[in-house]
Amino acid sequence: MAAVSTFASALKTQSPERSFPSNRGHPPVVKLGEKLHIPAGIERLDSDIRLEIPANYPSIYAAAPLAYYLGADVVPAETPQLVTESGFRYALDTGKRFEDTVEKILKQVFFLDCIVRTEGVHPIDLHERRAVEPDLDHDPVSLYGCSPAERLEAYFDVPYSTIEPHIPDWMVTAHVDPEPEHVEVLPFISHRLAVVRTSRGREISPENQQKALLDEFLRNSNETRETSAATFAEPYIRPERNGSLEEIWIGNGIPLGANKALLDAYYNRLGRRPTEDDIDITVVYNDIDLSSVLTDVDFNMDHERDIVDEVYGSRDDLPFKITIHQNPTVDELRSILQTQTDFLHYIGHIDDEGFQCVDGVLDAATLDAVGIDAFFLNACRSYRQGCHLIRGGSIGGIATLGDLIDSEAVKMGQTIARLLNRGFPLYAAHEIARETILLGGQYGVVGDGGFSIAQAESSVVNMCEIESADDGYEVEIKTYPTSLYGMGTVFIPYIDSHDRYFLSGGPLETFKLSTNEVQQFLLLEDIPVRIEGELRWSHDIDIVEL
Template sequence: MEFDTLDRRPGIAVFDPIENARFELYTDDPVAPEPTATDEFYFPVDAAVAFETTAVEIPNYLSVVVRTQDGEISVDATTFDDRSLPADDYLLELQSTPMKLYVAVRGELELNHDETSVTIRFDGSRRPRVGTRSFHERPTGTITVTDDVEDAMKAVSLLGSALKTTSCERSFPTLRGHPPLVERGKSFDVPDGVERPETGVELVMPPEREYVYPAASLAYYLGAAVVPGDEPRLVADGVERSLDGPDGYETTVNRVLRQSFFLDCLTRTEGYYDVDLYEREQVESLVDLDFADLYGRSLAAQLDAYLSVPFETLEPYVLDWHLTTDVVPTAENLPALPYFADELSLVRTPRRPDVASVEPTPETFDDFTRARTTAAVADGEFTRSTSDEWNWDDDEMFQVQAADTVEHAWVGSGYPIGANKVTLESLRRKVDHTPPDDSALTVHVVCNDSAMADENVVGEFYGLRDLITFDVSIHERTTADELATLFETSADFLHYIGHVDDEGFLCADGYLDARSLDDVNVDAFLLNACRSYRQGEMLVEKGSRGGVVTLAEVINSSATNVGRALARLLSCGFSLRTALGLAKDEVLVSVEYVTIGDGGLTLCQSESGVPAMFQIRREEDCYLLEHHTFVASSYGIGSMVSSILEESPTRYLVPGSRPRFELSAEEVDDALDLELLPVEMDGRLYWSDDFSLTDG
């Protein structure tokens, strides 16, 4: 982290070279910041400076949590009223900054809010200390490995070098840095500064990729050494536990990750954030764990206590895990592991699909052909291809094993039905991506067939948010050159409606083949056309981060419903993978759509920060409403939120489902007015801004 003074006005600039992020704090008079100790801050910081001033102004009207130096909250982050605080030793935690920022100061304080900033004014000249910590969402270096599997084990052992702490607080996403990257080379090499933390934890396993790859997320989270041995087991300061349970090695490893992470989230309530946590309230009476005592113990001792609890006891309460990733266990796919360890994905190692496993299921095939040949087609329906030919390439498409998580990704050859096909290049772009300077989101809606104009309404859906500016343009019957220009010009999203076949995108004057593009500068896309996966794959290869494509022909009415739902979900802060999963509820046959590239990409943040949806169920004398939350780029697994449906201080973990609220129809409608979000009822997807129980 770097600090510097400002030229245009008094104050300091904070620069994070890892994230290429910058933030400014303003003062009444010019200051001379000097380095100061980092260990005097209640929270961990990477660097700190001190300077003399009478006030610190925080731009962008950000909220501030005011604590005493022992961590006790004096003023909550959601309070924007002006405040005067008596003399004390204060720690101010700034919210929603591009790096974690803290201001420590002794004395009396005044918090003054205006339309554009918050000013912390002191009782005379004081010497505040500003501490900062990188979110570290970008890796600090790259480990080079040969194709020897023991090199893979050594590389996975170093993923935990990115942890900012080995305490249970690493369950907060901001205290888990991005692991170092891995690339293949002629010899093993580790950059300076990449060192495994001393946690006293080892993961012992046979030196085979089928054992090493599934352990990546667990090794990262525990800061564990991965060492060769005959029987897979976890060793923590001499205490051993088998990793080859009755449900197999992969299931056991993933359960250990889920269980240790979940109980860390409960234990950490004894530390930095002493909050009423809903999940702790549900579990505490069921387990023989002293969380206050566990908080101060070593990671190895915590693990031993955590794993003494049967997983079945915790299973009803453990987080709704967000992502499963199938990684084909080859040397070529090893570089994908740091990215998915960063997301704490559950990892599995499927074999390459053979001829028998890649054939579509009879149910899938029959459902699809019935949709094309029944009354819907007779009534004038049509598909979004330029041909009636049906092709299913057995060597490329296959059904993957279902995952018990919200999202599902695949790293390997072929096209998985129902999972996000991830490429290594799209993962690299994920960490290299720099947000544009323009605060407006640029969205192009392209409709190249007037018969599909019903979907053009999505242009309105991308602009429904009050606090986010969307620059949406509609393009109809584009020429090949016009469409090429749109793909090659910088934009956040392109929503294509029309036809795609082996020659490319059908345009007003012929075809555009994505292979002819010099480069692609559209971050993400939806190709809502038949069999668009090859063109989508080429867009990612040429520079896009990811998108939604189809593996087969799609019925126009179904495609329209999916396109409309995706537009609203993406503009509400859902990732590509989660948005597609929810949008598929709009159609009866959903196997045609998949994400390609970086499926975790989001266009923007939701209104309340974390993406959410309501599920409503009718009861005899009331309605049951469940509030579900999902992970996003700025709210990773382990984040905490409060519910917009209650005023209590209770916090809930992300992702998860809140307790059911029993409400009247009028109370449900009041809840729907709080935020723009999707609503599921009776198997249908609705939206809170146009759904009402009292109005029918």
Template sequence: MEFDTLDRRSGIAIFDPVENVRFELYTENRPSIEPTETAGFYFPIDAAVGFETGAIEVPNHLSVVVRTQDGSIVTDATTFDGLSLPFDAYLLEVQSTPMKLYIAVEGSLSLDHGETSAMIRFDERRRVRIGARSFHDQPAGTITVTDDIEDAMAALSLLGSALKTTSCERSFPTLRGHPPVIEFGESFDVPSDIERPETGVELVVPPERQYVYPAASLAYYLGAELVAGGAPRLRVGEFEHSLSGPDGYEAAVNRTLRQVFFLDCLTRTEGYYPVELHERERVEPLVDLDFTALYGQPLAKQLPEYLSIPFETLRPHVPDWHLTTDVVPTVETLPALPYFADELSLLRTPRDPATYTSRPKPKMFDDFTRTAAVAAGDFTRSTADAWDWGEDELFQIERADTIEHAWVGNGYPIGANKVSIESLRQRVDYTAPDDSALKVHVVCNDVAMDEENVVGQFYGLRDFVAFDVSIHEETTTDELATLFQSEADFIHYIGHVDDSGFHCTDGCLDANTLPEVNVDAFLLNACRSYRQGTALVEKGSKGGVVTLAEVINSSATKIGRSLARLLNCGFSLRSALSIAKEELAGGVEYITVGDGGVTLCQSESGAPTMFRVSRDGEEFLLEHSLFPTANYGLGSITSSEVEQFRTRYLASDSFMQFRLSADEFEQSLELELLPVKIDGELYWSDELSIDDV
């Protein structure tokens, strides 16, 4: 973590170079900061600075939890107006920031909401200490396995070694920890410091990959051991819970994960954060659970109580899950499981991997690229008269009822993120950049497409995030190769791609010929760009957005602009694409390759946010949706400034709908720069008015 004073106004900047995120706090006068001890913050932190000030201003109306420095909560200041606290040693936790951020101070203080910020005032100039902790989390170690299924089961049984607690507080994303990763070797080997927690939980499954792989997320979250057996079941002590059902084994496993996780989130309100949680208020009258008594109990006591509740009772209140991952059950895909368990992804396995090795060209591509589909004056971003599918493997996969969908295995899934093992490894092998500015290259290699160049203005429309955006037109092969090999955060490519590579002024650049790629992520907005995108990932990029077929120029321009703005607002590649392609019937032609969870920058306030809006007479119905990211994962708590932070919710897609007057709706659009969906069309809060609804 790095701290510095601001130039444009009084205050300090906190920068996390590993996650490439930044936040600011403002002060009355320019502070004189100095490094200080990290002890005394109750929670662990990475670094701290101290300085004197009479007040601290927190931008964006972010909420503040006030504790004494022994961790006891004084107040959960989601709403406050003139709140005064007597002299004491306080620890203030600023929530929804891109890193964990704490303010330690001794004195009396008051908290107030301003028009655009929250203000913390002290009784006199006091010495304060600012502590911060990165959300970045390295894997707990490496487990070496052979091709044997017994090794796979033993390795997945150790994923829970990364849990920082086995209490219900592990439902907080920062208290889970990244599981150990898995690599292949000549024999099974586990470092001495990797040990499964003593939870007593067992998952009994047949020793077959189609049963073992879907259990990885549940095994991680419960610190469970995978045990070879007959009928799939969860076992702890004398209690057993069947993992079979009318909708199949995988659905039962994923349903169990969702149920236990959700009830942990309700039970934990008796602990570190005793907040009034909306979901607990809704569920408590429906179930015979004593959350006070359950808190602090071991899993052997909690699980029988949790799983006695019919899931259908809880279903309307369980948060929308963010990710489903289809993992082809082969030896080669095993190393992907710790990464998706870390995200608590719902896991599935295709029933017959052999059916995903070859499929003919889907008819949808004929429909999309037929001549009649191209309006007068429009054109496809293709240079080929016909497309030879050759050995390419494109196929439709089973729909997932989650916000995002990923695929691990051979071939290219239509509508899902094709993930490679190497891209997942690059996620945790990240090296801090040389400076805090995000470097973005916009490359347009066809002047007929220069209408999309406007995206250069969209990258950087943010406070607290410094961008270095450059525009490159009609590049040579050497110039484009240099850009791909440079230390940059993102390349937005506009132009043509075919079997030979990227079209440049002096020929074609094939990404397979590059010795390395150092650009973190990319958008290749050209026809049939998936081969070149895959090559960029294989050469070192984390991930990107590509196309599976021909794309119409006007549609590609629209999606390119939308993706640029969504990435600028902190959405991941995967979630940004899921939103952007809803606008176009041909959006199915775009997929993500590599690590679709990559983000370009952080959101202004916690998880990336989108409004869905409709009108009911003179009132406006505003649905508030959140999209989890690596820094703001499942289990995070949120509140909405739309209702002045009155209620706490579990962060989720569509977590609440608000009924607003015209004035209230216009005020909600001024909260931050974010996307707004109206009747399937994508708008932006800084360009929208009530007349557009």
């Protein structure tokens, strides 16, 4: 509790502008040791807000992001409540699960801060303020000048049901096994304002693992196909999803429908800065003849190699330096994986033993260090090797849980490459691709899913869905927060008839546009567009032909 109480020392302000991601510094990291030691220079905020909660791990973990955002002291108490110096008390034992109550408070305080901050140094016309201001009992002008505790008290006068429909989709839900060793992940998920839930999910027995993967594989299709699951020491888990844009699983088990977060990934990211030079892309094309080993899988990867080579060089504003290696030996691949590069796109063969090379097998667990920041292992059963890369030094990546089918793997490779090229973080690229590609359920994110290898042209990554309407088109824009432009970032669609800002996170309102307006919008930036379930790209679309 004392350690969590120091997290808010990283906040650059306690004003409503703390809702801007640039004003939320990274909390100090925590190491599990024999006794509490808080280094000099890490001081608690002089806070007039106290978070009284039971002294147990599930309660502390669930409350950590809220304590960080509020700048609250966390102290033990039998009855959970929020207390201010004025004597105000807000009960947290509402009859619902404690973590559900904490989630609502975090979202409510954060959202109303976003509304009130429009009276500060950034007076913009915010769509969400227009939507909720008529139902607020307090004027944002008067709230802006209040102390944090006074604002908090006023925020609780607003029924959650009033603002709930207007709160952006939350960036992260972290499903955390509340064991002592997982205290070390709290600073990282608190920085992202994650909703923290005790890890709950349905464990899938070994005899049902193949069926579970097949369900993921076919969840958007009525087709019937054969696929096989890789065998891992950890059990498969189907978490209780919470509706966030990214769901991460912290603890034992291989999650289906969520990303496998690894503590090593977050530490590997500390101190990394965006590259000022060309972005290094390493493509490994490993199309050796393994017909005697993989009799059920026919991989011909020439097409994907050509696509990847074309996609990663397609942005004039963002220079890539692409290096391609074909059929490396074990020693050559070892050197490739240990050399510093921003991103590895691997096209080849992997099994439970490791990367299959022309002269043997390389197990990534044997590497002294890994120089790859992020990776996409487009190969069968690459999950275990992906985890080894994270533990060796990588930050995040996309890997597979079972065998692949050539044509679908090529589609997945092309889609992931284009999305990453346009600045989408790993979690968003994976989610968009798996909703579009039949094979998508066979892929999963390991490590830090919030990592991006590039920045979007418009800073906020977005995609849209277009449907025909009687007098034109209906366009829904969906935005995805990133590590740099996280919760609280604002986005303005460049549409002549609309000049309001929106909070980033999930779908914005649906815009009704003329044919000319849609055509102009699609020319602004090359973004993914979903039309009748098909994923396309804006610069390739002639709206007149639809």
